[in-house]
Amino acid sequence: MAFLDLNNLSHQYFTKSGFTKAIEDISLSVEEGSFVSFLGPSGCGKTTLLSIVAGLLQPTEGQVLIDQKPLKEQKASIGYMLQQDYLFPWKTIEQNVVLGPYIQGDRSEAVKQKAASILSEIGLGNVLQSYPSQLSGGMRQRVALARTLMTDPKILLLDEPFSALDYQTKLKLEDLVSNTLKSYNKTSLLVTHDIGEAIAMSDSIYLLSANPGRLSKKFGVPSHLKTLSPFDARQHNDFNALFQDIWKELNKLE
Ligand SMILES: Nc1ncnc2c1ncn2[C@@H]1O[C@H](COP(=O)(O)OP(=O)(O)OP(=O)(O)O)[C@@H](O)[C@H]1O
Numbered sequence: 262m263a264f265l266d267l268n269n270l271s272h273q274y275f276t277k278s279g280f281t282k283a284i285e286d287i288s289l290s291v292e293e294g295s296f297v298s299f300l301g302p303s304g305c306g307k308t309t310l311l312s313i314v315a316g317l318l319q320p321t322e323g324q325v326l327i328d329q330k331p332l333k334e335q336k337a338s339i340g341y342m343l344q345q346d347y348l349f350p351w352k353t354i355e356q357n358v359v360l361g362p363y364i365q366g367d368r369s370e371a372v373k374q375k376a377a378s379i380l381s382e383i384g385l386g387n388v389l390q391s392y393p394s395q396l397s398g399g400m401r402q403r404v405a406l407a408r409t410l411m412t413d414p415k416i417l418l419l420d421e422p423f424s425a426l427d428y429q430t431k432l433k434l435e436d437l438v439s440n441t442l443k444s445y446n447k448t449s450l451l452v453t454h455d456i457g458e459a460i461a462m463s464d465s466i467y468l469l470s471a472n473p474g475r476l477s478k479k480f481g482v483p484s485h486l487k488t489l490s491p492f493d494a495r496q497h498n499d500f501n502a503l504f505q506d507i508w509k510e511l512n513k514l515e
Pocket residue numbers: 274275276281282283301302303304305306307308309310
């Protein structure tokens with residue numbers, strides 16, 4: 262049974278100069294624990310769609326159901342990872358990661374232990390007392406992932422989280438983040454402009470058409486590609502065939 266349902270979502274922005282139809286009649290279902298990506302031309306409404314799922318934006322039409330219940334009627338927590346890591350520079354890595362539970366009033370030792378355990382899982386067990394300025398961009402994004410996981414979100418929304426990173430770091434993080442989210446059984450939605458990233462991380466990929474964004478096509482990613490490292494997957498014929506299929510479809514949408 263689907264865990265996340267987007268039912269006939271449409272959204273219009275109203276401004277002084279008129280209105281913009283950002284997305285139109287988007288319906289899809291996502292299984293619990295699966296990873297779904299959205300690709301499409303610039304301005305096709307990808308961020309608008311994620312903002313609606315995050316509950317930050319009320320759709321003009323349609324609704325979001327999580328576990329069959331409307332988003333606004335339940336507390337299924339949702340985590341957001343963005344291009345910028347938004348770490349507080351004056352706080353240590355540990356203090357940044359425990360921030361969510363601390364704000365909610367939980368300052369127990371268990372919270373610190375959980376932070377240390379997540380950081381260690383993602384290879385950052387030795388930087389708890391460092392400050393964000395002492396870390397590389399890739400390490401900071403891993404800290405942002407740890408901070409997001411601390412609040413135990415059921416759904417993770419990723420809006421171009423690796424677009425500011427160098428290519429090698431990006432490949433490594435694609436692998437680490439998708440494996441970590443799978444191991445925590447998180448349901449994840451990624452917005453990206455990078456076809457390779459979408460293939461490397463996702464179970465399925467949706468293409469959105471431009472102005473307004475409508476669902477145009479869905480691609481499934483062969484499961485055997487997900488057993489390979491991002492580098493090895495990129496060498497595989499099936500990866501390249503899927504890349505080309507998506508590329509052709511995207512060009513029709515521009
Ligand atoms: N706050 C806003 N007010 C008015 N129009 C907006 C607002 N936010 C987005 N839009 C418009 O809605 C449409 C969809 O924007 P959105 O940012 O969701 O697209 P996107 O696919 O994420 O873009 P990109 O790939 O460039 O990041 C665009 O035409 C944009 O100009």
